[in-house]
Amino acid sequence: MESIGFEPTGRCVPLNSVENRVYDIEVEDKTRYVTKFYRPGRWSKEQIQEEHDFLFELRDAEIPVLAPIQLEKGKSIYDFENLMFAIWPLRTGRIIEEIAESDLQQLGRLLGRIHSVGKAKQTKYRPRLDIQNHAQKALSLIEDGGWIANQNLLKRYKDAALITFTTYENLINTYAIPMQRIHGDCHKGNLLHSKDGFSFLDFDDFLEGPVVQDFWMLLPFGGSKEQYERELFFEGYQEFAELSDNWLKLIEPLRGIRYIHYAAWIAKRWTDPSFPNLFPHFGTEEYWLNETLDLEKMGTALQESSDLYPEENFDQKKAPKEELSNKDFFWDWEG
Missing domain, CATH: 3.30.200.20 (Phosphorylase Kinase; domain 1)
Incomplete structure (x- = not known):
């Protein structure tokens, strides 16, 4: 200083x-x-x-x-x-735990304005949320680093990951979903409320990707009870930015990619002394088994909901659908 x-x-x-x-x-x-x-x-x-x-x-x-x-x-x-x-x-303020119904349209407008500006230019140096450079590199880091010692478990993990990757790419191509500049890590922990209103924080993961990436981490998805709240948010959002219902089909593949990318991030930082302290169960067989089961359940749900693949392309065992909350993806969700 x-x-x-x-x-x-x-x-x-x-x-x-x-x-x-x-x-x-x-x-x-x-x-x-x-x-x-x-x-x-x-x-x-x-x-x-x-x-x-x-x-x-x-x-x-x-x-x-x-x-x-x-x-x-x-x-x-x-x-x-x-x-x-x-x-x-x-800037002082508080991190919100739940978004009040009365704030949903305002936040929708705010994110719509951010995406409207983001659409105006393309990135030159920042990464792109694609499979080759974003997801596959994360999967390779886990495999090449020997993090999953059990080879049968490794195969299951990779097979489930590849279903998620293929679904994401096919949806992007089938519906011509655009990529643009987005926040990239848009969850409630990066939303500050003060006397001046809401502010978005921490654009450290800013990249080029589908706008849906900034939705699913901020809003509750997966249950009919949240449908009304989402409609309020999107009503405000669409005052400033374009949105297609087909784009929302990316939500589940993006969740799966987040699982893998997040695990690779921890693995990559494991020599930093703070990481073993923060993630004491990371790298254990129990950890990877739970990650694999979650990915397999997600892959089964994608199989049941997607018309992009024939049935024989999925050899995963049928598993019940499980509604995931955003807290499953952020270790520091509580602030």
Whole structure:
């Protein structure tokens, strides 16, 4: 912080983050900044800048997001001893656990505005939520790293994963589902409510993908009781952005891809001492068995609901459908 002209008072509070290192730092005039130190090797400077530029576009469109502070000549990424970091204004508020019915249309409009801006340009450096670079690489990391020692279990895991991958690709192609710039990790833990209203936080996973990725992690899907709430949300969303019912068929494949990508993320970070402490059961045979069973149940549900494949393409045993909640996908859901 001193290297970019501040004089910290010594008050430095670590904030909840395991991928990067984030601190609430007070400087000489008692102003507090959120300072984010990027994990070395995860993103290139160009990829981080593309995230920042997207945030500046959203800010300039008067959409309530937190954009990094530019101290000089538009610069928002700083470097100290080869460690990249950026600073944000501190905004206090609370992370919501449940979205009130009265807020659904407002949030729909807000996400619709974000996606409307996201559609205006394509990414140049950020990844794409596709099978080859996003999902298959995650599966290969798990397999090549020897994380599933039981070969029979590994085969079951891979077979179930490939059903999910194939379903996703076929849906994208069959319905010509567009890809565009999206938040990428749009769950309630990244939604802040303050006296000024709602703000979307943490665009660290910003990428190019289907807009549905930003829906299923934010809204309850899978049960008829939530249908009314979803309709309210989409009513607000469609005031600013396009949406087709066919696009929503991606929800279950996206859940499956999230399972695999999330497991690969933990495996990739396992040498970081914080990860074994946070995920003590990761890597055990019980862990992989549960992951495999979940993927197989999902594959069976896709078989029963999809008309994209003949029956003989699925050799999974029939399993009862299980409604999954968003809490199944986020270790830090409670805040």
